[in-house]
Amino acid sequence: MTKKFGSFTANDNLNFEVGKGEIFGFLGANGAGKTTSIKILCGLSVPTSGEIEVAGYDVYKQAEIIKKNIGYMSQKFSLYEDLTVWENIRFYAGIYGMPIKTIKSKATILLKRLELEHARNKLIASLPLGWKQKLAFSIAIFHEPSIVFLDEPTGGVDPITRRQFWDMIYEAANKDITVFVTTHYMDEAEYCHRISIMVDGRIEAIDTPANLKKQFETDSIENVFIKLARQSNFKG
Amino acid sequence: MKRFFGFIKKEFFHIFRDKRTMLILFGMPIIQILLFGYVVTNEIKDAEIAILDLSKDDISQEITNKLSSSGYFQIKKVLHSHTEIEDVLKSGIIKEVVVFEADFAKKIEREGIANIQLIADASDANTANLIVNYTKGIISNYAISLRKDVEMPLQIEPEIRMFYNEELKGAFMFVPGTMALILMLISAMMTSISIAREKELGTMEVLLVSPLRPFQIIIGKVSPYIAMAFVNAVVIIAMGVFVFNMPVLGSISLLMLESLLFIVMALALGIFISTVSNSQQVAMFISLFALLLPTMLLSGFIFPIENMPLVLQWLSSIIPPKYFIIIIKNVMLKGTGISFVWKETLVLLGMTVFFILLSVKKFKVRLE
Numbered sequence: 001m002t003k004k005f006g007s008f009t010a011n012d013n014l015n016f017e018v019g020k021g022e023i024f025g026f027l028g029a030n031g032a033g034k035t036t037s038i039k040i041l042c043g044l045s046v047p048t049s050g051e052i053e054v055a056g057y058d059v060y061k062q063a064e065i066i067k068k069n070i071g072y073m074s075q076k077f078s079l080y081e082d083l084t085v086w087e088n089i090r091f092y093a094g095i096y097g098m099p100i101k102t103i104k105s106k107a108t109i110l111l112k113r114l115e116l117e118h119a120r121n122k123l124i125a126s127l128p129l130g131w132k133q134k135l136a137f138s139i140a141i142f143h144e145p146s147i148v149f150l151d152e153p154t155g156g157v158d159p160i161t162r163r164q165f166w167d168m169i170y171e172a173a174n175k176d177i178t179v180f181v182t183t184h185y186m187d188e189a190e191y192c193h194r195i196s197i198m199v200d201g202r203i204e205a206i207d208t209p210a211n212l213k214k215q216f217e218t219d220s221i222e223n224v225f226i227k228l229a230r231q232s233n234f235k236g
Numbered sequence: 237m238k239r240f241f242g243f244i245k246k247e248f249f250h251i252f253r254d255k256r257t258m259l260i261l262f263g264m265p266i267i268q269i270l271l272f273g274y275v276v277t278n279e280i281k282d283a284e285i286a287i288l289d290l291s292k293d294d295i296s297q298e299i300t301n302k303l304s305s306s307g308y309f310q311i312k313k314v315l316h317s318h319t320e321i322e323d324v325l326k327s328g329i330i331k332e333v334v335v336f337e338a339d340f341a342k343k344i345e346r347e348g349i350a351n352i353q354l355i356a357d358a359s360d361a362n363t364a365n366l367i368v369n370y371t372k373g374i375i376s377n378y379a380i381s382l383r384k385d386v387e388m389p390l391q392i393e394p395e396i397r398m399f400y401n402e403e404l405k406g407a408f409m410f411v412p413g414t415m416a417l418i419l420m421l422i423s424a425m426m427t428s429i430s431i432a433r434e435k436e437l438g439t440m441e442v443l444l445v446s447p448l449r450p451f452q453i454i455i456g457k458v459s460p461y462i463a464m465a466f467v468n469a470v471v472i473i474a475m476g477v478f479v480f481n482m483p484v485l486g487s488i489s490l491l492m493l494e495s496l497l498f499i500v501m502a503l504a505l506g507i508f509i510s511t512v513s514n515s516q517q518v519a520m521f522i523s524l525f526a527l528l529l530p531t532m533l534l535s536g537f538i539f540p541i542e543n544m545p546l547v548l549q550w551l552s553s554i555i556p557p558k559y560f561i562i563i564i565k566n567v568m569l570k571g572t573g574i575s576f577v578w579k580e581t582l583v584l585l586g587m588t589v590f591f592i593l594l595s596v597k598k599f600k601v602r603l604e
Contacts, residue, residue: 042445064447072445078437082253083246094242095446149445219599 001050003036010036011047012201016171018194020146021176022167025189027221028198029229034182037198038149041180042072055146055178068096071140071148073154073175077132079139081125085116088124090137096143110138130161135169141172148172150181154188166191195221195230204228239448243456250430251460260426265418265468269475273412280366285332286313286324291340297381299352302378303334308370325357332356332367344382411476412564413537415469416557419495420531422465423502424509425523427458431510432519450599458503465502469495476568481517485571494567494577497584498560504591505556511598531557 003011010033013054018024028034041043041054043063054058055069081214086107093103097161111117116132124132135155141148150169154162167190169179173193181192196206205212205228209221216224251257285303289296304311313324315333318394324330335353337343343350354371356364402581408508434440442455473491477480484491505527513519534548537559541549552558559580574581 024375044441044444054342067445070443070445074438074441078438078442080246080250080439083249087246087249091242091246092446095443095448097239097447215327228546 001037001040001052002048002235003033003040003045003049009201011040014050014198014203015205016090016196018147018178018180020178021173023173023179023181023191023193024190026180026182026198027186027189027225028182029193032198033201034198038151038180038182042070042149043067059079068143070094070145071143071145073140073148073150073153074137075152077125077136079132079136082123084121084123085111085127086120086133088135089142092139094144098143110142114138121224130157133157133161133165137165137168141177145177147178147180150179152182152184154183154185162188186220186225189221189225197225199228199231204231240452240456243448243452244459247430247457247460251464257426261422261464262466264421265414266475267555268418269411269414269472270479273475273480280308280363282310283308283331283363283367283370284312284329285309285334285367285371286315286321286330287311288315288318288321288333288335290338291336291342293341295341295344296336299336299375299378300334302374303371306374308374309367313502319353325355328357330357331363332371334371359391361523362378392603408480408482408569409482410567411472411482412561413535413557415472415495415564416498416526416535416537416560417531418468418472418558419465419499419560420502420527421523422468423461423499424527425520426464426520427461427503427506428509428513428523429516430461431457431507432513432516435510436515451596454507454595454599460509461503461506462499465499466492466496469499473568482568484568486567486573490569490574491564492520494560494563494584495580497581497588498556501556501584501588501591504588504595508591508595511595530555534558536561555585556584574599 001011001014002009014037026034026037036045037214038137040047040052040059043059043066047059053198054066057069059066059067080091083091089107089110090100090103094100111120114131116131116135119127119131124135127135137148137150137153154165157165158179160191162185169181173179181188183189192209194206194208195212196203197212198204205215207215212221212224213219216227218224219228251261287300287303289300300311303309303322312330315321315324318335321333321335325333333355335355337351337353340350340352352375355367356368358364371542431440431454434443440453444450448456469492473484477484506523509519509522509526513522530551534541534544534555536552541552541558544552563577563580563584566577570576
């Protein structure tokens with residue numbers, strides 16, 4: 001997969017595969033090209049060249065089918081602050097064409113599990129950040145997509161909530177939903193099944209966290225990341 | 237289709253739950269039209285004047301009566317000496333003082349000429365001019381009637397009629413202008429802000445990732461505003477008719493269709509603005525400076541286009557409200573049909589298509 005903006009190459013010949021139900025961490029410094037890749041995979045941006053399949057469908061020809069089979073959550077959580085919890089669920093599920101009966105019964109189960117039953121008719125604006133984030137994630141996988149893309153989902157959230165959030169990610173992965181996640185937090189990278197590290201538009205490393213640590217002879221992903229980033233600085 | 241209705245429902249929630257939006261949508265049109273109709277007016281009605289009659293004879297009395305019965309003036313004070321003039325003008329209530337010189341009637345009889353002095357408060361120059369002109373008109377009318385019994389050699393008297401607005405009512409000017417202004421504001425500004433808000437909150441990305449197609453998103457965003465703007469158009473016309481006694485001589489359905497066309501044009505413009513702005517504030521400022529000011533100043537709403545410098549006249553012809561105002565005035569005041577306003581209608585139609593194509597193009601570029 002390659003994406004060029006004029007003479008600038010944002011994604012330089014990326015080549016990777018992610019398995020079903022896998023939690024795939026997509027790491028890289030700011031400006032390394034993570035967001036560009038996510039945008040292409042979600043159909044928000046068109047690649048310059050390359051063969052790309054998402055959930056088994058071709059990005060060029062089957063974009064509409066792909067859209068039905070993916071979920072997306074950005075770092076802004078993207079809920080409507082002036083709508084209630086239930087209205088947000090109904091709206092987002094509605095645009096994926098879910099029948100109202102299914103929405104109702106699934107929403108009841110969901111709110112029970114999130115312990116948000118009392119907040120069903122409260123405006124999103126009145127909820128604390130951690131709840132918004134969990135709700136946003138639940139809504140992103142409410143229509144049972146085969147892949148969910150999370151773009152820095154834990155920005156600005158406290159460590160305990162982050163921990164709980166990762167529990168939810170594991171739960172989703174257990175239901176065979178592939179999780180494609182970008183993050184800045186290196187401790188989160190350790191939770192992923194496999195990670196890739198992008199530097200200057202290229203994937204410099206891609207493997208399980210354990211193998212990467214072995215390969216770079218260090219004890220944390222953070223050090224792997226720093227070693228790779230230094231290389232880039234020397235070249236630059 | 238069901239998805240689409242869900243989307244529109246959500247949009248109505250946004251509108252009804254935001255007090256500011258509600259105020260702009262429903263409070264502003266009514267306030268604006270009352271303001272323009274009653275306050276910002278260039279007609280004279282019950283202007284308060286004072287009389288200083290140093291003669292107190294039949295003729296001065298009769299002129300005074302003519303002034304007070306004209307409907308334009310209200311005689312608020314009767315003065316007794318010149319020294320009082322400045323005080324009453326300074327007080328600001330009195331707009332004009334009419335002074336009859338001593339021995340007014342006698343002078344007319346003996347010399348055939350007598351003087352009336354008009355002293356106006358020109359701190360508001362336009363009003364002063366109007367008041368003085370109205371007074372002069374009434375006095376010279378009376379003077380002519382005095383001379384009737386005297387044989388005049390040759391007298392040409394132009395009889396003036398102001399067609400389509402016989403009484404020169406300001407409201408007839410302001411209703412079409414206000415309508416253009418409000419529809420522009422609601423349609424273009426509110427939609428551009430509401431689309432920019434989705435971008436700002438990041439919800440636009442989620443919508444674009446969803447199976448909804450971009451055009452469905454856009455139509456879903458704008459259709460509530462079409463309904464709101466249309467309700468406003470009806471309210472404004474109704475207020476024009478029932479509050480300001482403005483006639484609707486032409487076909488009402490034509491009026492409504494033209495309003496709808498203008499609304500759609502303004503929406504297309506709003507969508508275009510939203511494609512070039514990433515935040516609500518930018519959208520608002522672009523709307524204010526690029527839409528509202530030209531609508532107020534260059535559309536012929538307040539200042540007649542014919543009196544503008546040539547460059548501004550050219551500029552005014554790319555301003556959509558100009559055409560809408562022409563259409564509305566024609567249909568409402570002259571009762572003309574589509575055969576007289578098809579050119580303007582075509583221009584609006586062309587602008588609509590242009591802005592829609594432009595926004596579609598912009599929208600696509602952004603996706604790539």
